[in-house]
Amino acid sequence: MNVIECRGLSKRFGRTVALHDLSFSIKENTITGLVGPNGAGKTTLLKIAAGFLRKTAGEIKVFSSPPFNNLKVSANTFFVDDNMALPATLNLSETLDAARRFYPNWDHRLALRLFDYFSLNPRQLHKNLSKGMKSTFNMIVGLSARCALTIFDEPTVGMDAAVRKDFYRALLQDYLQHPRTIIFSSHLLKEIEDILEEVLLLREGQKRLHLPADQLREYAVGLRGEEDTVKRFTAGKEIYRREQFGKNSIFAAVRNSFTKTELQEACAAGLEVLPVSAEDLCIYLTSRSRGGIDDVFNRN
Amino acid sequence: MKPIYLQLSEWLETEILSGNITAGEKIYSQYQLAEMFNINPATAAKGLNILADEKILYKKRGLGMFVSPEAGEIILRKRREQVRARLRELVKEADLLDISESELITMITAARKRNKEERA
Incomplete structure (x- = not known):
């Protein structure tokens, strides 16, 4: 089964073409790496898939429905990036408690364990965290939500090399135990290629390549x-x-x-x-x- | 560089050759291998399928993959062929450098001796 299906998808912002005639599909329970240079349309594509943005033309289906303004898609999708809208007055531990009530598959034990492992302070406010710590917290929420479609848009911004490595490992471990569809956009293909099943490469809003990750190096x-x-x-x-x-x-x-x-x-x-x-x-x-x-x- | 699934199938072959996994025994699942080597389970499955295609492993429905009775023999035959191919490359290079056959044999004997000493 395909979780995402795109046919001739296009998105324009005024005169700027962000996506042009994009067709691809993403199979259920795979990890896909979304790569491409700055401005290739990665974030736009992910935001359309998550239902945050409306497409201009073409067709996109997520869980067999158009994602924009769709309750089923938003209940089953988690979108992680570096400007997630989290309640400003809640501290980190309260934020976890709130997230727990939103997502039916939420694993609170995993959330607390990761929280401990990365030595986050439960009483701190999200806005006061450093860039890397913010990314770490967002990643914990994204993994613990266990959504059927989990989207990470540049999730490692500001993370140091050790935390990035731990994150990739945590992602793979949790995926092995709880398979789900994961899309991961990153500029660090070298670091993530081994855990990917497929790679989707964009250039100037168009698909340049969509291949099993292990075929790329040959x-x-x-x-x-x-x-x-x-x-x-x-x-x-x-x-x-x-x-x-x-x-x-x-x-x-x-x-x-x-x-x-x-x-x-x-x-x-x-x-x-x-x-x-x-x-x-x-x-x-x-x-x-x-x-x-x-x-x-x-x-x- | 060699693709990961080939590195993986070679590692499994070596495990079988060295007797760490014996004929009839169940081999690691694609998920175990993914965890061990930090790779995508689809890549691990490719590594396993190569060995199944070569009859080194066989599938039991719903139970997983097992080491076939002829596994050792098949791997040995394949590895010997690889040695022969590499030797042909080596001889080609030696010819290019005008190294005589007897000199090459002396070199091989010396290399074997050194490896033995290093192991001891």
Whole structure:
């Protein structure tokens, strides 16, 4: 079953196109990573799915219904980001108690344990927390709510590396025990790719790629070496990135449609065959220029 | 870098080869593996399915996956083939550097001796 289904979804803010003709679906009980550069439309998409924003055109269904102004969707969806509207007068412990009454699957024991583990002060007010502590608290509420659709929009803002690691682990553990549909937008693909089942990559409001996460790192391959040799081996292939490297050498990242023998031949011809990480692939696939930032500094 | 599900299936093979999991025994579930290696359970399932396709594991409906009686044999055969393939690569490189066959054999003998010493 699909929890989210989009067909030709578009969203405009005045003249700005935030999402354009987006079609995809998200299966029940999967963890999906939503990635893409700043301004690609990630937050807009998540807010439409959560029912916070109205679409402009196309179709979106969450739990088989249009999400905007929909009680069923909002009861089963939890949206975590860094400006969650929490009651300003309640302290953290009171906020947990209030959240508990809202969500039927709420696990209060988990909430208190996480609260303890991350040494939060129950009497503190949310607005007085540091950026990282705020994110930590929001993450605790998001996990403990155990909503059938849990959306994390950049949940790790301000968290230090140790807390981020703990969070990913907590998310996976809780998901294994209580499978549910989780969407996770992040700029730190390297940190989260292992716990993802699928990756949805957006560029300029459009879908660039939607693949099982473990296929991303095999999707492209890098060849480095003498320019003519690289060109010979990459002829007719889709080139994602091309960088000058020393005097006569270049690096080219291309779609990995090589056979094993072809790659061995490339090695034998003196080329280095390099893996292209999922993170690099996503950067290559969404950058505006094939040479990257170096194009700014290249005068020729 | 190798995809995670391949790393996982190789780890499981090594567990079987070293006798930590024996023929007929139940192997870890995709959820146990996901927890152990901090990976998505779908990725773990891929690793298990590779071994099932190669008849190293077999499925029992509703019970999970088990190590097949021929598992050790199949893994050994596969690993030997991998050694042969790597050896071919090595020989190719040696040819490129004009290393003679006898010199290569001397190198292998020396490497084996050193590994033995390190283990002792």
